[in-house]
Amino acid sequence: MQHLFILISDCFLTDSLLLIYLDIRRRAYIDKSAFVCAHQSTLLFQHYIYSILLPLNCLASMQMGEEAHFYGNAEVYWRDVPPTVDGMLGGYGSISNIDLNGSKAFLKKLIGEGEGKTGTMCALDCGAGIGRITKRLLLPLFQTVDLVDVTQEFLDQARTYLGEESKRVGHYFCTGLQDFVPEPGRYDVIWIQWVIGHLTDEHLVKFLERCQGALRPGGIVVIKDNVAYEGVVPDDVDSSVCRDLQIVRSLVAKAGLRIVHQEQQMDFPKEIYQVHTLALR
Numbered sequence: 350m351q352h353l354f355i356l357i358s359d360c361f362l363t364d365s366l367l368l369i370y371l372d373i374r375r376r377a378y379i380d381k382s383a384f385v386c387a388h389q390s391t392l393l394f395q396h397y398i399y400s401i402l403l404p405l406n407c408l409a410s411m412q413m414g415e416e417a418h419f420y421g422n423a424e425v426y427w428r429d430v431p432p433t434v435d436g437m438l439g440g441y442g443s444i445s446n447i448d449l450n451g452s453k454a455f456l457k458k459l460i461g462e463g464e465g466k467t468g469t470m471c472a473l474d475c476g477a478g479i480g481r482i483t484k485r486l487l488l489p490l491f492q493t494v495d496l497v498d499v500t501q502e503f504l505d506q507a508r509t510y511l512g513e514e515s516k517r518v519g520h521y522f523c524t525g526l527q528d529f530v531p532e533p534g535r536y537d538v539i540w541i542q543w544v545i546g547h548l549t550d551e552h553l554v555k556f557l558e559r560c561q562g563a564l565r566p567g568g569i570v571v572i573k574d575n576v577a578y579e580g581v582v583p584d585d586v587d588s589s590v591c592r593d594l595q596i597v598r599s600l601v602a603k604a605g606l607r608i609v610h611q612e613q614q615m616d617f618p619k620e621i622y623q624v625h626t627l628a629l630r
């Protein structure tokens with residue numbers, strides 16, 4: 350797919366723009382976790398280039414074979430990643446505390462007793478990896494937590510990583526979210542962090558619909574993820590995409606969910622994507 354991009358962009362771009370595009374791709378391979386631009390001019394070129402590429406990479410119209418590659422390549426990528434916090438965060442393990450503290454402050458505004466509040470019986474960690482979020486955010490706040498991830502090795506590691514508290518894990522589900530059907534009416538909170546980019550638009554909408562059906566009364570779905578400056582930015586290293594906020598919002602609306610609270614995660618390094626957290630019901 351990458352070669353197709355380069356070939357087609359060749360028709361549209363001048364030589365110098367094409368060179369810049371190739372340089373951006375090269376850097377994406379070097380820094381797979383943060384496909385970002387160090388300075389404004391590159392950002393503008395990226396913006397221009399992806400506005401051309403976007404229609405070619407339309408996730409909504411992915412064919413069966415392309416879809417199988419999109420998911421298959423991601424699985425192969427994650428199988429090679431070490432089962433550590435650093436591995437989960439693409440080398441940015443140092444931001445884990447800031448992330449988790451931000452998430453805790455966000456969630457505490459929504460859970461508890463009373464009208465409109467979300468209960469604390471059971472949570473689901475989607476794309477849970479080794480359980481980084483389960484350990485520090487969900488298990489301290491919920492009686493039971495289930496984990497779902499496509500990489501078996503991460504779930505195996507989670508049992509060790511979560512330690513004594515792993516006894517309060519209900520289920521470890523090893524499956525892709527595109528195929529996962531959460532139990533109807535089971536969850537107060539369904540936490541989906543740094544994984545929506547691994548789903549096609551259609552699968553994301555359908556998954557969110559299933560999540561809505563899996564909520565207990567007053568329950569919420571939370572998406573916390575990178576957002577692109579504009580459009581959809583593909584990452585062919587880990588076989589994912591990064592969508593802009595407007596696109597994420599429109600997919601959420603398509604799933605019949607409404608945003609009840611939204612924040613931007615502060616204090617992350619400047620060079621990585623902006624991260625936004627959306628609570629939905």
Ligand SMILES: C[S@@+](CC[C@H](N)C(=O)[O-])C[C@H]1O[C@@H](n2cnc3c(N)ncnc32)[C@H](O)[C@@H]1O
Nearest residue numbers: 427437476478481498499500525526542543547
């Ligand atoms: C960037 S890591 C984030 C892990 C965890 N959410 C965290 O923040 O620590 C992405 C995780 O998504 C998982 N993943 C990738 N594609 C997936 C899919 N289609 N369904 C479920 N999990 C997937 C990977 O195995 C990996 O554990």
